[in-house]
Amino acid sequence: MRHLLLLVVFILVLSGCSKTGASADENVIISSVKMPAKAESVSYDRQADPMQAPPPPPQKVDQQVEQKIIKEATLKFETDNLENSFAQIQKAIANNKARIINDSEGKDFATLFRNLTIKVPSQNFDRFINDVSKGVSYFEVKNISAQDVTEQYIDLTSRLKTKKKLEERYLEILKKANKVSEILEIEEQISTIREEIESKEGQLKYLESRVSESTITIEFYKTIPEKEGVKISYGSKLWSAIESGFYTLSDLLLSLLSAWPFVILFVVFAYFIRKRLKRRKKE
Structure with a gap:
């Protein structure tokens, strides 16, 4: 019995030593393995598309602009x-x-x-x-x-600079284009940008002209005395009536002159009818 107990104790001691050694070995292995360093971010240059001009960097507008x-x-x-x-x-x-x-x-x-x-x-x-x-x-x-x-002036100036910079980029791409289709498409884009540039330039010039010159409207008047106003008004109406009657008479005479063939036919017709009626009375 005593020998059996000694054997059990010896087995337990051996198992404990093996576990301790295994743990120590695991710790050694873990410490010997180095974690991989963080992968540095690598920036890849995008291949330039000849048909798309990259947007130009934002233009910095000088904020020290004179107030408009x-x-x-x-x-x-x-x-x-x-x-x-x-x-x-x-x-x-x-x-x-x-x-x-x-x-x-x-x-x-x-x-x-x-x-x-x-x-x-x-x-x-x-x-x-x-x-x-x-x-x-x-x-x-x-x-x-x-x-x-x-603020409107600064905004227009900034947009105009951006459009001009974009036009320059397209012109650079146009020099490198080889295909006819690419050239036509780039020229169409340049034409559109040029129209926008001219529109912005026109707006800017109009704004500058309104800022540089002020508009002043002046109305001044003199009051006419009431009696004088009545006399002038009545005489004006009388003269207008005379002129109107004269023009009406002139129009009537001109109308008669233009219808002279019909007048002659009417006179001749009336003459023959009258002559015929006289003959009937004699009979």
């Missing part, structure tokens, strides 16, 4: 003398390097009036308004507006 303001004004006032007021406006135009683009005048039942549309350099806008306002007791209408289009 469109100024406009509408003025309306009454005056005692149209000629003096117009002379004062002409003086203001000369002093501020402005120009008249539209000039109209007329008369209604109660007033004589004149309308002017003037272009003035934007830097002289305020001074021009002050010069015109001298001698005016009050304005019936005085509207002054200022529209900030700086």
